[in-house]
Amino acid sequence: MEKYIVRTSGLKKYYQMGKNVVKALDGVDFKVKDGEFVAIIGKSGSGKSTLLHMIGGLDLPTSGEVYVDGRNLAGLNKEQLAIFRRRTVGFIFQSYNLVQDLNVYENIVLPIELDGGHVDTEFVDGILELLQLQEKKEVLPNTLSGGQQQRVAIARAIAAKPAMILADEPTGNLDTATSHDVLGLLKTVARQFEQTIVLITHDQDIAQLADRIVRIEDGQIVCSHIGDGEMEDSCMEGGQTSDSHTTDDHMTEGSGSHAEK
Amino acid sequence: MKIMISCLCIVIVFLWLRMRKMKKDIYEFTEKLDRSLEDMAAGKEIEKEAIPSETLWGKTNEKLRRIGGIWKKNSEKKQKEKEQIKEWISDISHQTKTPIANLKMYVELLQDETEEEKRREFLSNISKQTNKLDFFIQSMVKMSRLETGVIEIRQENHDLYRTIGQAVSAIVPKAEQKKIRIYADCEEEYCVKHDAKWTEEALENVLDNAVKYTGRQGRICVSVTRQEIYTRISIRDNGKGIAPERQAEIFRRFYREPEVHDQEGIGVGLYLAREIIALQNGYMEVCSAPGAGAEFQIYLPNS
Numbered sequence: 001m002e003k004y005i006v007r008t009s010g011l012k013k014y015y016q017m018g019k020n021v022v023k024a025l026d027g028v029d030f031k032v033k034d035g036e037f038v039a040i041i042g043k044s045g046s047g048k049s050t051l052l053h054m055i056g057g058l059d060l061p062t063s064g065e066v067y068v069d070g071r072n073l074a075g076l077n078k079e080q081l082a083i084f085r086r087r088t089v090g091f092i093f094q095s096y097n098l099v100q101d102l103n104v105y106e107n108i109v110l111p112i113e114l115d116g117g118h119v120d121t122e123f124v125d126g127i128l129e130l131l132q133l134q135e136k137k138e139v140l141p142n143t144l145s146g147g148q149q150q151r152v153a154i155a156r157a158i159a160a161k162p163a164m165i166l167a168d169e170p171t172g173n174l175d176t177a178t179s180h181d182v183l184g185l186l187k188t189v190a191r192q193f194e195q196t197i198v199l200i201t202h203d204q205d206i207a208q209l210a211d212r213i214v215r216i217e218d219g220q221i222v223c224s225h226i227g228d229g230e231m232e233d234s235c236m237e238g239g240q241t242s243d244s245h246t247t248d249d250h251m252t253e254g255s256g257s258h259a260e261k
Numbered sequence: 262m263k264i265m266i267s268c269l270c271i272v273i274v275f276l277w278l279r280m281r282k283m284k285k286d287i288y289e290f291t292e293k294l295d296r297s298l299e300d301m302a303a304g305k306e307i308e309k310e311a312i313p314s315e316t317l318w319g320k321t322n323e324k325l326r327r328i329g330g331i332w333k334k335n336s337e338k339k340q341k342e343k344e345q346i347k348e349w350i351s352d353i354s355h356q357t358k359t360p361i362a363n364l365k366m367y368v369e370l371l372q373d374e375t376e377e378e379k380r381r382e383f384l385s386n387i388s389k390q391t392n393k394l395d396f397f398i399q400s401m402v403k404m405s406r407l408e409t410g411v412i413e414i415r416q417e418n419h420d421l422y423r424t425i426g427q428a429v430s431a432i433v434p435k436a437e438q439k440k441i442r443i444y445a446d447c448e449e450e451y452c453v454k455h456d457a458k459w460t461e462e463a464l465e466n467v468l469d470n471a472v473k474y475t476g477r478q479g480r481i482c483v484s485v486t487r488q489e490i491y492t493r494i495s496i497r498d499n500g501k502g503i504a505p506e507r508q509a510e511i512f513r514r515f516y517r518e519p520e521v522h523d524q525e526g527i528g529v530g531l532y533l534a535r536e537i538i539a540l541q542n543g544y545m546e547v548c549s550a551p552g553a554g555a556e557f558q559i560y561l562p563n564s
Contacts, residue, residue: 034334035334070309071309071313075312076312080312080313080314083313083315083319115320116320132564145489161327177488177489178489180488181488181489181491181560184490184491184544185491188543191539192542209546
């Protein structure tokens with residue numbers, strides 16, 4: 001029984017830098033539950049981006065396992081990884097990566113059309129409304145503000161209905177108030193569509209909006225705790241050695257004690 | 262002529278081979294589809310292709326798995342809801358038990374008591390307990406209506422200034438008792454799409470909470486700022502504050518701060534407020550530290 005969208009165990013990524021070996025990730029056990037909004041927080045160089053690259057299938061680990069949506073990424077070649085990414089992962093980056101020659105709507109449905117899928121217009125309209133973009137449908141991206149462009153990128157990621165969305169410093173180019181707004185929106189959308197989101201940030205304030213915060217330092221996870229969100233205690237455990245069976249026990253125990261309160 | 266015939270033969274053989282290959286492909290595809298559907302019907306997980314591929318089966322497999330996932334999620338959700346209802350019922354019975362026991366006791370005492378003054382005291386106690394029960398039941402009704410979707414939240418363009426004004430004036434008498442001052446800073450005729458009645462309820466709950474946890478002669482400030490996507494309503498008090506580990510807890514149904522069990526309330530105010538705001542596609546946040554007051558922020562989408 002798979003319960004996790006992402007599961008890594010003993011994940012290591014070493015880089016050879018001249019004569020030195022840089023340990024970008026050094027034994028990371030990390031799990032993300034279906035529908036969870038997790039923030040990975042850490043300073044630059046802590047390995048957070050490397051971790052995101054590993055679970056997004058953008059790079060392969062030196063050793064250890066990465067399971068995403070029940071599939072081991074280690075066994076895939078470049079082409080297969082590309083297909084995996086297209087079907088399973090939605091990316092949101094600091095730079096919005098919108099195609100400037102296409103209008104907002106075309107940008108949003110582009111990944112679906114590229115994969116030869118059918119566009120669910122009703123679904124896309126729902127997303128546009130939630131993201132307050134319905135009036136900007138026909139507009140070209142370069143006429144939009146940064147916050148609006150990032151909203152288009154969010155809509156694009158969600159429209160393809162990926163198993164998870166990876167957001168790498170999505171508000172890096174935005175001012176504080178807009179950052180907060182965009183993240184709030186991402187959170188609202190995540191809840192509405194029960195979308196799994198892994199967010200990477202160095203900003204504590206931004207991370208606070210997630211259901212769970214995972215702190216990473218020097219390539220290792222140092223702590224994992226609940227944020228401002230609505231998830232129950234059960235997602236608290238960082239998943240050191242427990243397999244899904246013991247997690248089940250833990251969960252029923254958790255809800256039991258809650259009922260007694 | 263001979264060449265033509267042999268050419269024709271080659272073409273026929275070629276076509277026949279292709280037909281056979283196609284037939285085999287179709288057969289294989291159907292076989293896999295059938296197996297997957299059987300797995301689905303049995304409630305089993307559909308076998309995943311180890312390698313993502315560009316083939317039709319690759320895509321179909323992916324979609325079938327997604328559908329299977331959605332089904333499973335839905336059945337799990339139902340199970341969870343069932344458990345929640347169980348939990349809820351046990352909570353309700355627990356919450357109503359005490360006032361009802363008290364009522365019974367006072368009624369019994371009243372029957373035996375002849376002294377006028379004592380009787381009056383018992384009656385006032387009975388009235389207090391009845392009010393408590395009434396408040397509880399009213400909250401229950403609101404909660405269940407919101408959760409079952411009987412009440413539709415109607416987001417229309419309303420003046421937020423009015424909504425906030427009404428919520429504040431509803432709370433002023435309570436604040437007055439503790440000499441708490443309430444300051445509100447909002448532009449007049451501030452139009453934002455919201456459900457006036459329910460948003461007022463949410464604001465009232467947050468304000469009520471602020472009054473409850475703020476000491477005598479404290480202050481509560483309400484302010485409104487329009488951001489790019491959301492309108493932020495901030496409600497800040499200088500009360501006792503909330504410890505960080507409790508900040509996620511306070512929005513839970515029936516959660517009560519352990520120190521204030523003597524105060525009236527059943528722990529649904531903030532839960533209700535958050536539900537109401539979430540139904541309007543907004544969200545709520547809290548910033549606080551023990552001793553440093555608390556700031557609740559309500560975010561409502563601008564359009």
